[in-house]
Amino acid sequence: MSAKAKSRKRSKRLLSNDRPAFPTRGHKTTSLSSKVTRTLIRSHHTLHKRLKQAETAGEIARANEIRLQIETQGGLAKYQQASIQGQSSQRGGDSSKLLIEWLQELGLSTTEHTKLRLLEVGALRVDNACSRCGIFDVVRIDLNSQHEQILQQDFMTRPMPVDEADREENGFDVISLSLVLNYIPDPVGRGEMLKIVASFLRRALQNEQLNTFPGLYLVLPRPCITNSRYLDEAMLEAMMSSLGYVMTRTKLSSKLAYYYFRYVWDQPTVSQAFTKKELRKASNMNNFAIVLQ
Numbered sequence: 067m068s069a070k071a072k073s074r075k076r077s078k079r080l081l082s083n084d085r086p087a088f089p090t091r092g093h094k095t096t097s098l099s100s101k102v103t104r105t106l107i108r109s110h111h112t113l114h115k116r117l118k119q120a121e122t123a124g125e126i127a128r129a130n131e132i133r134l135q136i137e138t139q140g141g142l143a144k145y146q147q148a149s150i151q152g153q154s155s156q157r158g159g160d161s162s163k164l165l166i167e168w169l170q171e172l173g174l175s176t177t178e179h180t181k182l183r184l185l186e187v188g189a190l191r192v193d194n195a196c197s198r199c200g201i202f203d204v205v206r207i208d209l210n211s212q213h214e215q216i217l218q219q220d221f222m223t224r225p226m227p228v229d230e231a232d233r234e235e236n237g238f239d240v241i242s243l244s245l246v247l248n249y250i251p252d253p254v255g256r257g258e259m260l261k262i263v264a265s266f267l268r269r270a271l272q273n274e275q276l277n278t279f280p281g282l283y284l285v286l287p288r289p290c291i292t293n294s295r296y297l298d299e300a301m302l303e304a305m306m307s308s309l310g311y312v313m314t315r316t317k318l319s320s321k322l323a324y325y326y327f328r329y330v331w332d333q334p335t336v337s338q339a340f341t342k343k344e345l346r347k348a349s350n351m352n353n354f355a356i357v358l359q
């Protein structure tokens with residue numbers, strides 16, 4: 067077999083593999099059982115929530131103690147390893163597949179000449195469906211980059227376009243926040259993240275794309291929507307509508323809640339505050355909330 071054929075065979079195997087198709091930086095990628103990954107992800111979120119509370123209360127010693135606990139557990143890198151395994155087909159799969167399906171349903175063809183620009187916030191892989199589909203030029207960012215094609219950057223401090231021309235050239239047609247909003251440890255921070263998304267969205271390139279672009283692809287763990295005291299789908303829709311979005315596609319799977327919100331340019335938006343208000347009550351419910359100030 068020629069070297070080229072061998073390499074093709076190897077990359078094919080890697081793409082269908084359930085392990086990351088790239089070396090992670092500075093960490094061994096040993097396989098974790100699904101129970102271990104779930105526990106690790108949950109514990110990482112809980113510790114970050116406690117850290118935020120300690121920081122807000124000015125409890126410096128307590129905050130340092132929690133930081134140490136996070137690091138002892140392997141920190142963000144270990145959490146990312148657990149998340150990568152969660153993306154494997156046996157564990158819920160690649161969430162960006164549905165985005166491509168939806169865009170095709172909305173009439174987008176993969177053979178269109180001008181590539182669309184996608185900003186993937188919280189990118190762990192460079193070979194997921196949105197990277198492979200050929201529709202997008204993908205810009206990937208993450209707080210902790212696991213690959214040279216992922217820029218290490220906090221979305222909240224990403225420099226915004228300086229003017230309209232900059233936004234039209236360097237802005238995006240789609241922004242993906244897949245399992246990122248729930249990473250933010252406090253409701254106000256989540257609201258802030260949703261608020262800045264539109265600053266990076268550009269106008270649709272062609273008139274026939276006006277019903278599809280630009281948009282936000284949002285994925286959350288299903289219980290954030292179906293089992294929260296403070297948030298349900300109607301509330302999320304109302305919040306997004308106040309920010310200028312139309313809920314265009316939704317899907318609930320056994321584990322995840324998926325949304326595509328189209329941003330409507332030039333639509334007068336009524337700036338509305340959404341506080342943390344109890345919508346329903348049951349002892350087994352969680353406290354996930356989003357606050358728009």
Ligand SMILES: C[S@@+](CC[C@H](N)C(=O)[O-])C[C@H]1O[C@@H](n2cnc3c(N)ncnc32)[C@H](O)[C@@H]1O
Pocket residue numbers: 142146149153161187188189190207208209210219220221222243244245246249250285
């Ligand atoms: C659970 S992983 C999600 C990975 C992937 N998007 C998915 O759908 O499986 C969450 C990732 O979001 C990243 N993240 C959280 N807040 C971020 C921010 N403000 N800017 C950039 N990345 C962020 C974290 O570093 C982490 O790697």
